[in-house]
Amino acid sequence: MIDEEFNLTPNQLDALREIGNVGAGNSATALSQIINKKIDMNVPKVSLIPIEEVPDLVGGPDAIIVAIFLRVYGKAPGNILFLMPKKNAFFLVDDLMGRPHGTTQSLDEMDESALKEIGNILTGSYLNSFFHFTNISMIPSIPSIAIDMAGAILNVVLVQLGQMGDHAMVIETKFLAEDDSVNGHFFLVPDPGALSTLVKAVGVE
């Protein structure tokens, strides 16, 4: 059984995709300016998936990833995750620190802080778009970072959704730079209930 609140019309899905698209565009531009490289992104996917299949989106539950996590507060609460394979995250740190690719072998406090700041900037630019279209302000927490198995990291958000139902609605964008310094998945996972708040605010039937 699929929970009723996920019964979105094609127009509503389109609206969410478009808001996500504008938000991701803002984020990609911001990121591109910071590291001075061209960043490509795909059109966001808005998808409803069984909770146990979410880890497969990022290479399976035992893939090692770097994750930046922010909680979103406000009328439409949720979680934001920026997930990168370890190798690409280390390249990104090298770029941010002005070192040649391959220098970073593990993350020190400074490196983690730099990545968290990237999470902040991406999230800020992204949520701006939601505010613009819905007039609902979504306030992010400070970022938190982890390097671990994808399954373990995704647990954090899936547990919250799992309390409510068996499916997760994710708005997902992929960012890619030509030289592999950026290869990340940006997820907005609205809390149960938040999605209908957003869709209502857009006013699309």
Add this chain to the structure above:
Amino acid sequence: MADLIKVGMADYKVGRSPSTLISYGLGSCIGVSLYDPIKKVGGLLHIMLPDSTQARRSDNPAKFADTGIPLMINDVVALGATKARLVAKIAGGAQMFAFSNATDIMKVGTRNAETCKQVLRRNGIKVIAEDTGGTYGRTVSIDLSNGSYKVKTIDRGEKNI
């Protein structure tokens, strides 16, 4: 050739020697293993949440400790295990992201571990080994030929409990 049987999130599998049951990437989730050392049958359950009565709705009892554990006990017994001989080992229950103002939901790992132990105790099953807590993910597997429970991490190596 021994089988390697995968157990997904919010799922459980039972089997017999020489199979190995494995579950990848547990964070705040818990991998609960049961084993009958004489019959060499056992099971592995990957729960996400402690208590089904606090959930709004779900069709999947294997997601929760309170409903998943009794289900697995039944299936292991149906495979030939004697309930009184079953022993349990548990691992997982981490807190993956450190927040200064961690909400209850962030600490779900601890509650998961406590509830698993309670439910097992209520069913008369002894927990003989445990590797819970911390801030890191685990991959767990139980070798049904000897009941050895392997816990693998990324930076902290692997161990048998």
